[in-house]
Amino acid sequence: MRPTPPKVLLLGGGGREHAMAEAIRRGGGELLALLPNRNPGIDRLASKVRRADPTDPDVVCGFAKAEGADLLVVGPEAALEAGVTDAVAALGIKVASPSQKAARIETSKAFMRDLMERRKIPGSVEAASFREPARARDFLLSCAYPVAVKPSGLTGGKGVKVEGKDFKEGDKEAAAAYADEVLAKNVGGEASVVVERRLSGRAPDEGDFARAQAALMRALMRLHVAGRAP
Numbered sequence: 001m002r003p004t005p006p007k008v009l010l011l012g013g014g015g016r017e018h019a020m021a022e023a024i025r026r027g028g029g030e031l032l033a034l035l036p037n038r039n040p041g042i043d044r045l046a047s048k049v050r051r052a053d054p055t056d057p058d059v060v061c062g063f064a065k066a067e068g069a070d071l072l073v074v075g076p077e078a079a080l081e082a083g084v085t086d087a088v089a090a091l092g093i094k095v096a097s098p099s100q101k102a103a104r105i106e107t108s109k110a111f112m113r114d115l116m117e118r119r120k121i122p123g124s125v126e127a128a129s130f131r132e133p134a135r136a137r138d139f140l141l142s143c144a145y146p147v148a149v150k151p152s153g154l155t156g157g158k159g160v161k162v163e164g165k166d167f168k169e170g171d172k173e174a175a176a177a178y179a180d181e182v183l184a185k186n187v188g189g190e191a192s193v194v195v196e197r198r199l200s201g202r203a204p205d206e207g208d209f210a211r212a213q214a215a216l217m218r219a220l221m222r223l224h225v226a227g228r229a230p
Contacts, residue, residue: 005030009064010046011054011084012075013037020075021045032067034060054079057087064088071096077154081107109194110152126197136179136193140172146198149178153188163198 008024010017013035021042024031033046034054043049048067052059055078064072072088072095074080080103089095097103104111110129117124126145129152130136140147146169151159159182161167167174175195182193 006070007032007068008071008073009034009060009067009069010042010073010075011035011060011079013039013042014075017075018042020073024073029071032063032069034063055082055084057082057084060084061087061091064093065091069093073097077103077106081154107154108152108190108192109150110190110192113194113196125199127194129192129194130179131183131192133180133183136183136195137176140176140179140195143172143175143195146170147172147175148196148198149175149182150194150196151182151188151190152192152194153190155188159187 006029008029009032010021010024011034012020013033017035018039018041021031021033022045025045031042031046032048032050033042034050034052035042036051036053038051050063052063054060054074054076060072060079063069069088070093072085072093074085074095074097079085080098080100083100085095085097085103086100089099098106105115106112113124113127113129115121117127128139130139140149146163148160148162150161161175161178163169163171163175167178179193179195181187183191
């Protein structure tokens, strides 16, 4: 007799979560999905779908209990920030995503930069965080390097403004004005703004990985034609 597949509850309804849903099904799990939007790919894979807010711990816990979930997997960072994983874990359900506290390395830029500095973790960049508009403004107006100004909290990847792109090169007054706006409007929900040295370059995308894979295949084919094993 075949064992009953584990019921895996997935939160989130984006493309990333669709890829996670595919992996859950390939691994033999029964997929339960809670997402705020319609995603045909996830809907097709799931045995049960609930349209709801994945950042609401009470809603997620209720669905997990009602459906007998064995494991929780979280896609959206906002759900981690809301403490959903901690609430579900308190029910005795296994969780394959970080706790609210552990997730701060992703949900709080100020925390992440401070952690890297305190622990001397390589790969960081000059950065400072501020809660007082006057201190942020003083720092920016005297800053010698080009900057990126960011709300510390989550903004769905849309909160960053970069010198030379979103405002003119050298216009630190515009940078300070945006820092004022972030703090005044509590953008990101953390009442904190992060100023970092601007880094230049191009971020890798899907095309880069596809080209790298194609280059590897061509190299293997040349080795094969030459009669040599890789």
